[in-house]
Amino acid sequence: MSTPPVRPRDLSFLLHDWLDLEGLLAYPHFQDHGVETVDAMLDIAGRVAADTFLPHYKAADQVQNEPRLVDGQVRILPAIHQALAAFAEIGMFAAPFDAEVGGLQLPQLAYSAAMAQFMAANVATAAYPMLTAGNARLLVRFADKALVRACALPEIEGRYFGTMCLSEPQAGSSLADIATRAVPDGEDGLGPRYRLFGNKMWISGGDQDASENIIHLVLAKVPGPDGKLVAGTQGISLFVVPKVLVEGSEHAGQRNDVVVAGLNHKMGYRGTANCLLNFGEGARHRPGGQAGAVGYRVGTVGQGLPIMFQMMNEARLSVGLGAAMLGYRGYRLAVDYARDRRQGRPLAAKGGAPVAIIDHPDVRRLLLAQKAYAEGALALILYCARLVDEELQGPAEGRPAAAGLLGLLTPVAKTWPSEWGLAANDLAIQVHGGYGYTRDFDVEQLYRDNRLNPIHEGTTGIQGLDLMGRKTLRDDGAALALLRQRVHATVDRARTQPGLADFAHVLEVTWARIGALVGHLKAAGDDVTSLAQATSFLSAFGHAVVAWLWLDQAVVAGGLGATDDPEEAAFRAGKLAACRFFFETEVPRVDVWLGIVGRRSDLTQTLDPAGF
């Protein structure tokens, strides 16, 4: 029997003991599911992840197995095809979708827990279905029925995969500057049709040979009457551009004018083909005998970016989940190594046999930090996944609150796991010593893979600007007030629990400081100077959020009632130890970051860059 990549008790604690999955399953939308069916699904997901995703983790990283471009077609490792076929076979592509589009109508919380296992096993392979689900979800929500039927349903079946095509070579994160043109080309069975011309960069899954077809979601600009593109993000529209034109299109069955111009060769995440795509070259493929990639508009002209944010926000949570699971897997490997490897003696010993390195305090510190980062990150993402369920399927009166909280937490959920999951991977290498630096062990690959996560789907700097700008300085504060209410509820429960009262006090003070700081920044008025400290604000906020979630987990772990199972007792003690570690060594950092933000230094604005 395969060992699942995530320990079942780690998931069951988070889902059942902590996040009340059962309460979620009481929503009418989830009436077909019970705790048992969800657990069975997670069990199967764990086994398929172990049997089909994990075995090619290292192989897909090897240079000779990287995606390659052969006659205009990207080829990826056959083991990836097989893994994704197995993933489709157990219904994972369909899992989060509504029954009316062929889905299993599983809560996002349960789906995320299942995905956590695939990502822990092989994050690069899991990227394909992750993008496909986000793509289909956007279509189901915003596209007309014909497009949903022709494009989204085959994605939900796992036959087509999806991408998101945003960045361009000259405009990485700055979508206002995209130059891809979408020229009106009449209408057919799939709706308003366009011809697209432009280049898209960094497209994950931009081409591969594992799915029957690829559905690109492309941001482009429709020229105005003067033939010019509208400046800024308000000029952006969204288009569905299938690799092979689909039923309902006048050009159904023809190869679209989308060409792979190159593959990026990355430090990690190598199993995920990352492409430069040219749209509308007209050289190799001319659907209907004409140059231009055929695309169908979703939503109205100029509404592309707000619609795309549906998928981007979802992708941000997914990036956070992947980063958390890379950190998690490194942590588990480091624990195993530290238990096996015998070296050195206790600090107080004068001789004797070497001990397992897990007995050295500094190694325990490295492991505790990894546990605090990885499990904290996973808790954060699952908490957000529950908010998705509350927002979409919960009682009407709670939906705005869930949506508000989710919006506030999304930049944290993207960034905190990316930064600290990577930090966990760094420590996992350190536990392994020289061995961890060799390619014979997986921890160096986990570290390389995770280095992508602070970059894609919005860098850490961009997430900081989002949190401090749109979500704080230019926000009415309702979501933050709500978050602080939830923090206070945790503080109140923790106060009465043995060993947690001090941490409750620290958490209360920390959030009071954040509240006061936000007031200070709003009063200061000069947002430019405040925003120059946005990344530090995000660092502080993220640590304060995860401190809250650790205290909340500790409250739950401490309140589970007696057990005479020593393994369960050790599990709970581990949760309490990680919480204590977080408050002893991580929460003190928050004051440093808050201090930096509050002092609003003008250094980065006033310095002469010639001095670099």
Added chain:
Amino acid sequence: MSTPPVRPRDLSFLLHDWLDLEGLLAYPHFQDHGVETVDAMLDIAGRVAADTFLPHYKAADQVQNEPRLVDGQVRILPAIHQALAAFAEIGMFAAPFDAEVGGLQLPQLAYSAAMAQFMAANVATAAYPMLTAGNARLLVRFADKALVRACALPEIEGRYFGTMCLSEPQAGSSLADIATRAVPDGEDGLGPRYRLFGNKMWISGGDQDASENIIHLVLAKVPGPDGKLVAGTQGISLFVVPKVLVEGSEHAGQRNDVVVAGLNHKMGYRGTANCLLNFGEGARHRPGGQAGAVGYRVGTVGQGLPIMFQMMNEARLSVGLGAAMLGYRGYRLAVDYARDRRQGRPLAAKGGAPVAIIDHPDVRRLLLAQKAYAEGALALILYCARLVDEELQGPAEGRPAAAGLLGLLTPVAKTWPSEWGLAANDLAIQVHGGYGYTRDFDVEQLYRDNRLNPIHEGTTGIQGLDLMGRKTLRDDGAALALLRQRVHATVDRARTQPGLADFAHVLEVTWARIGALVGHLKAAGDDVTSLAQATSFLSAFGHAVVAWLWLDQAVVAGGLGATDDPEEAAFRAGKLAACRFFFETEVPRVDVWLGIVGRRSDLTQTLDPAGF
């Protein structure tokens, strides 16, 4: 004309304006050198580094070019041979040695500045001469004349390379547990002869085809009368084991019984062949017709480790220098990229053309941090290099102080550049965005290379134990008092300079806190609990040391007198900005680490590891 890998002004500021190289050249030992000859040497080093080390940086990282084992012989990239031949040709192997052994008698400070350029250009190639110099230096100091003549002199000429063979598969950092046996085998022209049997792991340069011969320095244990090895480090002796036996040996010209059992395949530093060596297998090579690697003892039986520490301490400074230069090169690349790449608009702008990303405050923050880390690390190593000169060649009355300070600072000099140079490389990737994650740019390789440095030559955890244990808790405190005197001298000078008085105050308070903390730890008595916080102590101490060096550099930069060269003015302003950055955003971290140490949590000692 080639661009040197280190900007000449960066070096001239540190050597001339800051560290008074001229004063050092006034020592009688350096009487043959003047400022001009040293500058000429640095200039040549920079050109040779740019022309021969840098061009194969990426090539040596590629899988197909990694060191490979062919018929028992390790082959390395021919470009590495050529680079090291050029290095030898300009006398770099000889540079730091005394004239009586064929050296150029250059100060360690100047030699380190030259090596900085080779390491910035290609740290993996620079590892070969780095180890060779340390090896020869140990021999010159501790070995008998015949061994020096036969082994060290050809190293100083650059014909032989050297290694250090310490770790064994079962005993990574725990040298007390080494099991390599050295059995007496009479005596010949090279002194007391032994036959060695055992396996050595992680041997950098353990084999290669670039030098005529390889001189291994091997730690092993001489069996007692009962045939058993003496337990602990006191049983360790040191042996010279040439790959091919050298003149003076009874077996001169014969291949020694040292066999490459395997190569490690690393995440980075790939140009440095890293070997598992078997000594005394007797299968392939049998010098004198007999199994056993022929070795010659250096020093007395049981004195191997103290002698080896000569080379280990030197290697620790060299590791720090390499880490600093990896950070430095990434920083320079990030500055260039940020000046070129246009993307986004200023926070306050409403439209307009995209600006260079160096104009975004958050990018400037990323660059300032890199500058503070990389140049701070280089300053630390060069400061230590000057202490080496003061200790070995300075006026007699100053030598004990220099030696004491150097001993205290060595764990910091090993660790701080390794941890923060790596952090700088992480930020260099971030500045490059998605491009930085591809293998088309050097920053991802710099990051992978630098990840080795917190591991080899004593992990960060081990350096922490050294600093807190041997150098603090079990020390009389004289070296720390001396360090604090030097800090206070800087504080006094900074107090009267515009813009630096506040930082002077902060630095004074920081060191007063460290002093108080050391008193607290010594009074507490329970060293085991204190040592459990050793890594945090090292983190705090390291930041406090570098804060001092930044303030000291700022004092010098601010006091250089008027200039009407705008480039020079920008250079000085950059030094002041980096100092300000360090005090605004880095020094506040010190309190967090000191708090962790002072609270002496028993968490890592008391937790049940079953909870992981």
